[in-house]
Amino acid sequence: MNWDIERTQKTPIYQSIMKHITQNIQNGQLLPGQKLPSERKLAAIIGVNRSTIVRVMAELEAKGIIKRQQGSGTMVNDDKWGLSQEPVVDWHQLIQGQQTDEHQLLMTQIKEKSQEEGVIDAYTGELPLDLVPAFDLPQSNWRDFIEADKNQDALGYFPLRQAISNLVAQDYRFTLPVEHLMITSGGHQAIFLIVQALLNSGDAVAICQPSFLYALNLFQTAGIRLFGVPMDEQGMRLDFLENEILKHRVKLVMLNPTFQNPTGTTMSLARRQALIKLCQTYKIPIIEDDAFGLLPFDKRTNVPPLKKLDPQNVIYIGSLSKIIGSTTKIGWISAPLAVLEKLSIARQDLDLTLSIFPQVLANYALSDVTFQDKLASLRAQINVRMTYFLDLIGQDFTCHRPAGGFYVWLKLSTDTLTKKQMDAFLSAGILCLPSFVFGDKTPAIRLNIARLNRDEIKRLVEKLQELKQVGIC
Ligand SMILES: Cc1ncc(COP(=O)(O)O)c(C=O)c1O
Missing domain, CATH: 3.40.640.10 (Type I PLP-dependent aspartate aminotransferase-like (Major domain))
Structure with a gap:
C-alpha cells in the first residue's frame, strides 16, 4: 500500500494519517483483518515521529477502525456483520454516520412489516393511542x-x-x-x-x-x-x-x-x-x-x-x-x-x-384539573402491562424488572444476534429492535411493553417461547 500522506498546513499530520488509513480501508486497499506495519516501521516510512503514530493508532482503535492484539500487532478491525460470527456493531460506520446496509435494511423491513395486520409492534418508542390521556380542549x-x-x-x-x-x-x-x-x-x-x-x-x-x-x-x-x-x-x-x-x-x-x-x-x-x-x-x-x-x-x-x-x-x-x-x-x-x-x-x-x-x-x-389523575392512571396501566408480561415470561428469559417507563431489555439465550435471527422475529410478526442499534454487542432485544394490550402480550410471549425452542432466541 502507498503511504504518501497528503500534507497540508491546516490539518495536523496525525489527522491526515488517520484519514489516509480510513480511506484505504473504505476503498478496499486495506482489508478487514489485514495487519498494519509496526509503529516504528510506519513512523520511518511516513517520516514522522513515532509518538505521532502512537496517537494515530490510539484514536483509530478508540473509533473501532483498527484493533490491537498483544503478540499479533495491529490490524484492520474485522468485526463486521457477515464477516464475524459474533453480532458486533460496526463502530466505525456508526460513528461516521454511515449506517451499514444491513442496519438500514432491517429498519426498512420493520417499517414495511408494521403495515401488516396482526403484527406485534413492540418496536416503536411511542405511547400507544389507547393510553394517551384524553384532555378536553377549552373553546378558543x-x-x-x-x-x-x-x-x-x-x-x-x-x-x-x-x-x-x-x-x-x-x-x-x-x-x-x-x-x-x-x-x-x-x-x-x-x-x-x-x-x-x-x-x-x-x-x-x-x-x-x-x-x-x-x-x-x-x-x-x-x-x-x-x-x-x-x-x-x-x-x-x-x-x-x-x-x-x-x-x-x-x-x-x-x-x-x-x-x-x-x-x-x-x-x-x-x-x-x-x-x-x-x-x-x-x-x-x-x-x-x-x-x-x-x-x-x-x-x-x-x-x-x-x-x-x-x-x-x-x-x-x-x-x-x-x-x-x-x-x-x-x-x-x-x-x-x-x-x-x-x-x-x-x-x-x-x-x-x-x-x-x-x-x-x-x-x-x-x-387541566384532571392532569395528575390521568398521569397516575397512565402509570398504573403501563404497570399492569409490564407486570403481565413479566409474569408470563417468567424464568424463560433473562430480563430485569423495570421500575417505570416503557422498555424491557430481553437477553437472548443464544450466543449471537444475527440478521437471520432478526428475520425470524420478523417472520413471526414480532417487531422489536436489536441490541446493535443501541451500540451493544450482547444478544438482546428492546421491547416496548407499554404499547401492547393483553392479547398482544400473550401472543408475544408464546411466540418468543416458540422461537426459543427452535434455537432462535
Ligand atoms: C430517552 C429519550 N430521550 C429523548 C427522546 C426524544 O423525545 P421527544 O419525542 O420529546 O423528542 C426520546 C425519544 O424516544 C427518548 O427515548
Whole structure:
C-alpha cells in the first residue's frame, strides 16, 4: 500500500494519517483483518515521529477502525456483520454516520412489516393511542393563539414554563426555576441544541452502552465521538467512565439514568452520587435526559434526578412525549442562564423557531384539573402491562424488572444476534429492535411493553417461547 500522506498546513499530520488509513480501508486497499506495519516501521516510512503514530493508532482503535492484539500487532478491525460470527456493531460506520446496509435494511423491513395486520409492534418508542390521556380542549379562537404569542420569548411560552416548573415540583419535589427553563421542540431538539451549542466536531462524549443515542444521527453529522460506557444493574459503570475520561478528554457525560432507553434500568442513588462526585472532580458537565422520569410505577421508590442532587453541574432535559404523546413535540431544558442563552442563540441561528400552538395546547393539558389523575392512571396501566408480561415470561428469559417507563431489555439465550435471527422475529410478526442499534454487542432485544394490550402480550410471549425452542432466541 502507498503511504504518501497528503500534507497540508491546516490539518495536523496525525489527522491526515488517520484519514489516509480510513480511506484505504473504505476503498478496499486495506482489508478487514489485514495487519498494519509496526509503529516504528510506519513512523520511518511516513517520516514522522513515532509518538505521532502512537496517537494515530490510539484514536483509530478508540473509533473501532483498527484493533490491537498483544503478540499479533495491529490490524484492520474485522468485526463486521457477515464477516464475524459474533453480532458486533460496526463502530466505525456508526460513528461516521454511515449506517451499514444491513442496519438500514432491517429498519426498512420493520417499517414495511408494521403495515401488516396482526403484527406485534413492540418496536416503536411511542405511547400507544389507547393510553394517551384524553384532555378536553377549552373553546378558543385563532386570535387567542396570536395573543398568547406575546407571552413568548427566546426561552418559550411563559405560562408553559411555569406549568412545567409546577409539574416537576409536584412530581419530584424539587424546583426547576422558571427563569432557568427553556421550552424545546421535544427532547430531541434539546439534545440537538446542546450538541450544536456546546460541542465541536471531534469532541468526545461519554454515553451508556447500550444507549438510544447511538440510534440518533445527529452526533455523527456533528462529528462528535461517542464513547460507550458499559452498564450494570445500577447504571453506568464509573470505573469504565473514568477510564474514558482519562483516555479521550471527555467533554460531556450524557445519560438517561431513569428507566433508561433501551434497558429500562434506573441508576441507583449511590451510583448517582458517585457519578456526580466523579464529574465534579474532572469538571465535566452532565446532561441528564429524563424523558421517562414522570413514569415511575411506584412514586414512593423514586430515585431523585441528578439535577436535584447537583443543580449547578447538571443540564436537565425533560419531555412530554412519553406522557401525552410525541406529536405534542414539547420538551424542556433546565440549565444555568449563560448556557440557556447560548442554546437559544443556536436555535435562532438555525432558524428552529418554536410555534406557539403546541405550547398553548400543552399548557391546557398540564393545567387541566384532571392532569395528575390521568398521569397516575397512565402509570398504573403501563404497570399492569409490564407486570403481565413479566409474569408470563417468567424464568424463560433473562430480563430485569423495570421500575417505570416503557422498555424491557430481553437477553437472548443464544450466543449471537444475527440478521437471520432478526428475520425470524420478523417472520413471526414480532417487531422489536436489536441490541446493535443501541451500540451493544450482547444478544438482546428492546421491547416496548407499554404499547401492547393483553392479547398482544400473550401472543408475544408464546411466540418468543416458540422461537426459543427452535434455537432462535
Ligand atoms: C430517552 C429519550 N430521550 C429523548 C427522546 C426524544 O423525545 P421527544 O419525542 O420529546 O423528542 C426520546 C425519544 O424516544 C427518548 O427515548
